[in-house]
Amino acid sequence: MPENTVNTEFKPQFTAYEGNLDGTLLQKEEGPKNFYGMSQDDLKKFLKGLGKEQFRAQQIFKWVYEERITDFEQMSNLSKKFREELKGLIDFSLPAVVSHLKSIDGTQKFLFDMGDGNTVEAVLIPGGEDRLTLCISSEVGCNMACKFCFTGKQKLKRRLKASEIVGQFMQVHDRLQADGKRISNIVFMGMGEPLDNPDAVFKTVEVLHDPWGINMSRRKITVSTSGLVPEMWRIIESKCRLAVSLNGSNDEIRSQVMPINKRYNIKMLLDACREYAEKTGDKVTFEYVMLKGVTDQLEHARELHKLTRSIPCKINIIPFNEHPGSGFERPSDDQIEKFQNELIRLGSHVLLRRTMGRDIFAACGQLTSEFANKPRTMDISNSKIGSIYSKADLKNEKLKAAELTNS
Numbered sequence: 001m002p003e004n005t006v007n008t009e010f011k012p013q014f015t016a017y018e019g020n021l022d023g024t025l026l027q028k029e030e031g032p033k034n035f036y037g038m039s040q041d042d043l044k045k046f047l048k049g050l051g052k053e054q055f056r057a058q059q060i061f062k063w064v065y066e067e068r069i070t071d072f073e074q075m076s077n078l079s080k081k082f083r084e085e086l087k088g089l090i091d092f093s094l095p096a097v098v099s100h101l102k103s104i105d106g107t108q109k110f111l112f113d114m115g116d117g118n119t120v121e122a123v124l125i126p127g128g129e130d131r132l133t134l135c136i137s138s139e140v141g142c143n144m145a146c147k148f149c150f151t152g153k154q155k156l157k158r159r160l161k162a163s164e165i166v167g168q169f170m171q172v173h174d175r176l177q178a179d180g181k182r183i184s185n186i187v188f189m190g191m192g193e194p195l196d197n198p199d200a201v202f203k204t205v206e207v208l209h210d211p212w213g214i215n216m217s218r219r220k221i222t223v224s225t226s227g228l229v230p231e232m233w234r235i236i237e238s239k240c241r242l243a244v245s246l247n248g249s250n251d252e253i254r255s256q257v258m259p260i261n262k263r264y265n266i267k268m269l270l271d272a273c274r275e276y277a278e279k280t281g282d283k284v285t286f287e288y289v290m291l292k293g294v295t296d297q298l299e300h301a302r303e304l305h306k307l308t309r310s311i312p313c314k315i316n317i318i319p320f321n322e323h324p325g326s327g328f329e330r331p332s333d334d335q336i337e338k339f340q341n342e343l344i345r346l347g348s349h350v351l352l353r354r355t356m357g358r359d360i361f362a363a364c365g366q367l368t369s370e371f372a373n374k375p376r377t378m379d380i381s382n383s384k385i386g387s388i389y390s391k392a393d394l395k396n397e398k399l400k401a402a403e404l405t406n407s
């Protein structure tokens, strides 16, 4: 489609990327099914195939998600024969946590081994009060190739299965539970483009939303997209929150830093955003990465305001987080403030995102599954969350990206 053609048909005519990159379709699972990739409806269907009653699915969900019992032997309201039968059919394995790092600001980063040589990262970000946001990954690498993003430097290696995305959540959930804490929000802002792997992403939403399971409100789940317009209707349907990485105030700049814009330009993207706001009554969050000399000028702020003013939205300014060999720079604090003030003056609802987890390389756009170029950090893999540092420790500057256990 030529760059300036408006796509009035919002529902997809095709899926952007189907199957694996080598042209083969996604592999069918063999052997026992992983429980965490199944919604309650999937489990019901599965049990129906075994000639079992549907209400058993609810019972099993309650055992697993509420009691955290994953040994069928202990599910006392199931018959002994049934428990035996289920043992070989369903497994509860989770991606292993191979590294767990904690930043001076309380942000924590988890590196997961996906069992096939691939690794992904998730980041837990503390906010005010009881807010604990988990930023999860949907893919190993990313094919969108945004020029400023560390993940985008790695080509897509593979899409994660729903069980592997839910698995990231459950690993962190279990560690928090030991401290009496809970994840309050989920953002799909880790590695990968969620709408490039929509089946697994929205299956994850279904699983984590289940009232007999984690019972996470859909409104506490944000899906961030670089703008795969034909798949954006699925965010409306899922009733999750929409975040859009805009990152350019006109097509020329956006195409330069986000190649996806050559396929789905700003007009097409904003039409989809408008439709989201109309249908859900929710605001869109626009993410805007500030790159020195590229997207940080006051004229860009004015263009950005003009583009977004007719859409119920807020703008989240993200100062560029540096990574090796990116070729971009973070603007000065002064320039960031001027940019923000210009947007405020024009009447935009704008927030400046505080950079979190910089010392452990966990900030936006710094995630990778490759170990090269990683900074020195502290590994707390075997600790319980939140219990390793005292307040006095946190004040101690020496802890900043200090002790090395992970090189």
Ligand code: SAH
Pocket: 148, 149, 150, 188, 189, 190, 191, 192, 193, 194, 224, 225, 226, 243, 244, 245, 247, 287, 288, 289, 318, 319, 320, 321, 322, 323, 364, 365, 366
């Ligand atoms: N693929 C999705 C979600 C993951 S990226 C998307 O692009 O929306 C999450 C956010 O990090 C995006 O808004 C992206 O623009 C931003 N980002 C990527 N690299 C960055 C960097 N180096 N510094 C600051 N933000 C970055």
Ligand code: SF4
Pocket: 142, 143, 144, 145, 146, 149, 150, 151, 152, 153, 190, 191, 192, 193, 226, 245
């Ligand atoms: Fe992929 Fe998002 Fe990074 Fe772009 S910003 S390369 S879409 S992860």
